Each structure stands twice: as C-alpha cells, then as structure tokens.
Amino acid sequence: MAKFEPVLSKYFNTPESWLLRQYRMRGAPYGYETAKKVISTMEPKAVTEEVKKSNLRGRGGAGFPAGVKWSFLPDNGKPRYLAVNADESEPGTFKDREIIAKDPHNLIESIICACWAIQSHHAYVFIRGEFTREAKRLQAAIDECYAEGILGDDVLKLGKNFKLDVTVITGAGAYICGEETGLLSAAEGKRAYPKIKPPFPAVEGYFRYPTIINNVETIQCVMHILAHGADWFRNIGPESGPGPKLFCVSGHVQKPGLYEVALGTTLREIIDMAGGPIGTIKGIIPGGSSMPIMTPDQIDTPADFDSIRAAGSYLGSAGMIVFNDQTCIVNALLNLARFYHHESCGQCTPCREGLGWLEKLTHRLEFGHGKEGDVDMLNEVCGMIKGRTICFLADSLVMPVVSYVEKFREEFDYHVTHKRCMTDTEPGKFKAISEMAVTA
Numbered sequence: 001m002a003k004f005e006p007v008l009s010k011y012f013n014t015p016e017s018w019l020l021r022q023y024r025m026r027g028a029p030y031g032y033e034t035a036k037k038v039i040s041t042m043e044p045k046a047v048t049e050e051v052k053k054s055n056l057r058g059r060g061g062a063g064f065p066a067g068v069k070w071s072f073l074p075d076n077g078k079p080r081y082l083a084v085n086a087d088e089s090e091p092g093t094f095k096d097r098e099i100i101a102k103d104p105h106n107l108i109e110s111i112i113c114a115c116w117a118i119q120s121h122h123a124y125v126f127i128r129g130e131f132t133r134e135a136k137r138l139q140a141a142i143d144e145c146y147a148e149g150i151l152g153d154d155v156l157k158l159g160k161n162f163k164l165d166v167t168v169i170t171g172a173g174a175y176i177c178g179e180e181t182g183l184l185s186a187a188e189g190k191r192a193y194p195k196i197k198p199p200f201p202a203v204e205g206y207f208r209y210p211t212i213i214n215n216v217e218t219i220q221c222v223m224h225i226l227a228h229g230a231d232w233f234r235n236i237g238p239e240s241g242p243g244p245k246l247f248c249v250s251g252h253v254q255k256p257g258l259y260e261v262a263l264g265t266t267l268r269e270i271i272d273m274a275g276g277p278i279g280t281i282k283g284i285i286p287g288g289s290s291m292p293i294m295t296p297d298q299i300d301t302p303a304d305f306d307s308i309r310a311a312g313s314y315l316g317s318a319g320m321i322v323f324n325d326q327t328c329i330v331n332a333l334l335n336l337a338r339f340y341h342h343e344s345c346g347q348c349t350p351c352r353e354g355l356g357w358l359e360k361l362t363h364r365l366e367f368g369h370g371k372e373g374d375v376d377m378l379n380e381v382c383g384m385i386k387g388r389t390i391c392f393l394a395d396s397l398v399m400p401v402v403s404y405v406e407k408f409r410e411e412f413d414y415h416v417t418h419k420r421c422m423t424d425t426e427p428g429k430f431k432a433i434s435e436m437a438v439t440a
C-alpha cells in the first residue's frame, strides 16, 4: 500500500483555514472546483453510483454504506433533505467539531455534492449546542457562500436551476440528539425523542419528508471521492470499508489527539502515533465509550470496520480510549454508567430503569458495598435491556458492561470480596497520571 497522506485533516494547521479566501487559495480540487465539476458534468444518479462504488461507510457509528443509504430515497416527488449529524456527544470522540472548526468550506463543498446527488434543496447541519466556536465558524462560512453565490437560488452561478440552502441548527447538548431519529425530533423543535424504525428517515424523516442523515466525516469524504474517483478511495485500506479515517486517541497515551490514518492501520500503530501508552496497557476502547473493550493481546488488530468487529468490538465513531493497568475497571464502568443513565431520554422502561439499576449496582461495587451475586446481576440486567428499546442508547451501556465483566471479572469479584479496588484507586476517583507507577 502506498504511503498514506492525510486527506481530511490536511489543511487543519494552515492559518485561517476556515476562510473562503484560504480555501480558494488551495486551488483545485478545493475552492468549490469539485462541486462545479460535479454539477456541470455528472447526473445526480451517477454521483450516488460513484459514492456507492467507493464503499464509503458511515463514520457516525454504524458503518452503513453511504451510497446505499442514498439510494433508499423514494422517487415520490416530495422534497428531500440532508441532515448532517454534528452532535458528536459520544465520550472519546472529537473529530467532527475539528472538521467544522478547521475546514468548514470543505464540508460545505461536500454538502453541495451530496445534495446534488440526492437532489435536495435544503441541508441542515445539526450541531451540539456547546460547540459555539464551531457553530459560529460554520455559520460564517455559510454566510461567505451566500455572499459569493456559492449557495442560494443558483448554486455556484452555474445556471443549472439548482437551489440549495444550508441551515445550522444548534442542539441543547443532549447525547440522544445524536441518534438519528432523536436528531430529527430535536430539529423539528420537539424534545429529542427517538422514533421507532421503520419507517427509516430516508423514507420518512424531517417533518416526515425523505431525509438522508449522515455524519460530518462521512459527508466530508464525498468531495474527495468525487475529486479523485471511487477507485482511489477504495485503494485506501480494506475494500470492504476503505478510506481515510480520523481517530480520536485519548486516555493513557503520551500525546492524546486526532490522528488521520488509512482504515486498516493497526491499533498499535495508532497508539504509537499518539506517542505510545503511558504505562502498560490494560484495555483499549476502539470506537467511543459505548463499544466493547479490547485487551492488549488484540493490539495488532487492524482498525477497520470488519476487523474490529471480528475481534468482538466495533469501530463506532473511532474514539479510541486507552486504559493502563492503574485503571480501576469498576470505577471506569461507573463513570460510563452515570453518563448513559443520565442521557437516557426515558421513553423506554428497560432503558430508563435498567440503566439506573446498572448504575446503582456498579456504584455499590465501586464503593465497597457489593454483595455476592451482584456481578452476575449486572449481566442479568443487561439481558433484560438488550434489544428491547426504541434506540441503541441502552445498548451503549450494555455493551461495555458485558465486555468489562467478561474480560475483567476478577476485578469485579475483588471489589465484592475486598471492598476496595485492586489498583488502590480511591472509590469514585480516577488515579492522576502523576500518581501512577509507570511500568513501561
């Protein structure tokens, strides 16, 4: 495989990379040159076919092929919408906000290409409310586009009768707004309650009109696929799910941050890019905190959709969190249980109540009040939750609980028998890196 050159983050460190002037200075294929070429020379269906051919899989969590999703849109003459998911609330994930803050025009150019493909005349970018800098940057970039005739009644002044508006919607900072149907409810001005599927949003979405929902990074890939071709994209990483990928690396690594690699780069190589681990690795969460944990013997697993899945976890949103051997796994799980329970929207009893039970059980284990049978009960409660809810938020806690207990059972049992943690961490507190006996 040829040496990988960053694609998505290539201009992140260029001064004022968010300004239209700077975006144009890069020259083709940037500066809206690709969007011009696509609208002038490609039929919308051909664009969808090219994206399908590229095997671009969704970067928001589920890894669904983007082109296939686009082709689910019904041909019923109704208006269609594109909703770009910039909620990014999964702990350990911090890539989409960077794309928006540092390369908003690249995202807008990709939105134009995607909207041409699906023949949508209105795109919404739903962004988490706390991302004020990002929302302002994006709005400023959109304003520049309207002022220059890039967006509006005649996109890029090409005379193609193609109108496109892009609207930023800010959420109120709830994790559930990132779930695609929760996002739709919130965008419609309601409480962010997820909806039962089917119907899927591509058939019945925003205000019941056909809507394509894609993650920011998924959409950002579109312009690059159209600029360089589907074959180029498929040559980056494994064919079943190729492309450049932003990995958010945090936890016990020397240089936490955002690293762009080709899909299929191993977990070890990505951790090495982040300066290597602090101490000895105990566990690796490959794709955001809701994903099953992996163990050090799996460190040579290629980080791509299918390989991580075969190893028992998911690539998810590529929020990679590294735990070293000074981490109390029960404490780490309590932290997650608090988060997911708090974020439950409350519609489904197994989620509303069940996540509460998981939090209470983990809390009493962590604080030395665990009883015989509590660890098994964690698994039993998970069994009563899994697959019984409207959306996957509940499973987002079930997956870590089941995998942490399976892989670190002795630590849970130790909490029951010794009423304290194996790593001598104060209950409810994480050990500061300065207090750790670093062993590697």
Ligand SMILES: Cc1cc2nc3c(=O)[nH]c(=O)nc-3n(C[C@H](O)[C@H](O)[C@H](O)COP(=O)(O)O)c2cc1C
Pocket: 057, 058, 059, 060, 061, 062, 063, 064, 066, 085, 086, 087, 088, 089, 090, 175, 176, 177, 178, 179, 180, 181, 213, 214, 215, 216, 218, 219, 391, 392, 393, 396
């Ligand atoms: C509880 C929950 C939270 C989610 N949060 C996000 C999010 O913040 N951003 C995101 O892109 N997808 C998130 N997703 C996935 C979306 O529902 C959806 O699959 C995704 O936006 C589709 O885009 P993609 O196909 O480009 O990945 C979440 C899913 C669940 C169940």
Ligand code: SF4
Pocket: 176, 193, 194, 343, 344, 345, 346, 347, 348, 349, 351, 352, 389, 390, 391, 392, 393, 394
């Ligand atoms: S699973 Fe939880 S977050 Fe999802 S709809 Fe049900 S109660 Fe709400």
